[in-house]
Amino acid sequence: MPITPHIEKHFTASDTVRDIVIGMSDGLTVPFALAAGLTGAIAQSHLIITAGFAEIAAGSIAMGLGGYLAARGDAEHYIHEEAREYDEVKRIPEAEAKEIVDIFKTYGITEPDSSSIVQSLRQRPKDWVAFMMRFELGLEQPNPSRAWKSALTIALAYVVGGMIPLSAYLLLPDARTALRLSVVVTIVALAVFGGVKGKFTGVPVLRSALQTSVIGGLAAAAAFGIARWIS
Numbered sequence: 001m002p003i004t005p006h007i008e009k010h011f012t013a014s015d016t017v018r019d020i021v022i023g024m025s026d027g028l029t030v031p032f033a034l035a036a037g038l039t040g041a042i043a044q045s046h047l048i049i050t051a052g053f054a055e056i057a058a059g060s061i062a063m064g065l066g067g068y069l070a071a072r073g074d075a076e077h078y079i080h081e082e083a084r085e086y087d088e089v090k091r092i093p094e095a096e097a098k099e100i101v102d103i104f105k106t107y108g109i110t111e112p113d114s115s116s117i118v119q120s121l122r123q124r125p126k127d128w129v130a131f132m133m134r135f136e137l138g139l140e141q142p143n144p145s146r147a148w149k150s151a152l153t154i155a156l157a158y159v160v161g162g163m164i165p166l167s168a169y170l171l172l173p174d175a176r177t178a179l180r181l182s183v184v185v186t187i188v189a190l191a192v193f194g195g196v197k198g199k200f201t202g203v204p205v206l207r208s209a210l211q212t213s214v215i216g217g218l219a220a221a222a223a224f225g226i227a228r229w230i231s
Contacts, residue, residue, distance in 0.1 A: 027161020064155030
């Protein structure tokens with residue numbers, strides 16, 4: 001009888017999804033709040049569009065820079081911890097070997113059973129350090145291009161998200177009419193975005209769509225209320 005090969009499919013782009021979520025979430029709510037706040041004082045859509053575009057430009061740059069610095073910080077932290085592990089493997093190998101045994105014990109593997117693996121790792125310092133980084137510190141080696149990719153992904157997601165609530169003001173000259181359309185479009189966009197995010201991350205689509213709509217809607221409502229109060 002032919003055996004069907006076992007093929008595992010795992011989602012591995014969690015960092016990219018996280019960046020898109022960060023950019024889109026802020027892009028959908030912050031420009032909307034700005035436009036909504038200005039609508040209370042300005043009746044012409046073209047003035048709100050100008051302010052909205054300026055905010056999207058500034059916000060995407062700021063968010064992208066934040067993503068870049070965060071990714072760079074992760075990379076620098078990994079390099080620092082890796083250098084420390086190399087030093088400890090060389091200076092106090094017995095203590096590091098004991099840590100390997102302790103790590104295996106957390107998985108129910110006894111010291112006699114893990115001894116051969118410990119001895120093998122002691123002959124290969126590079127793999128030994130990689131093991132300690134992964135299982136002792138819980139750190140994965142960052143992708144060298146992660147910082148720039150994160151910055152671009154967050155910035156572009158912010159721009160795309162910001163254009164959605166502003167699209168109503170591009171279509172309608174009356175700001176108050178545009179605001180009502182913008183609310184509907186933004187909530188729908190949050191639901192669609194949440195559903196797509198859920199499909200990629202394995203969360204039920206409807207639940208993810210509802211969560212994103214509610215959370216994004218509450219954030220937008222709070223920002224709208226603050227903006228109206230200030231204006």
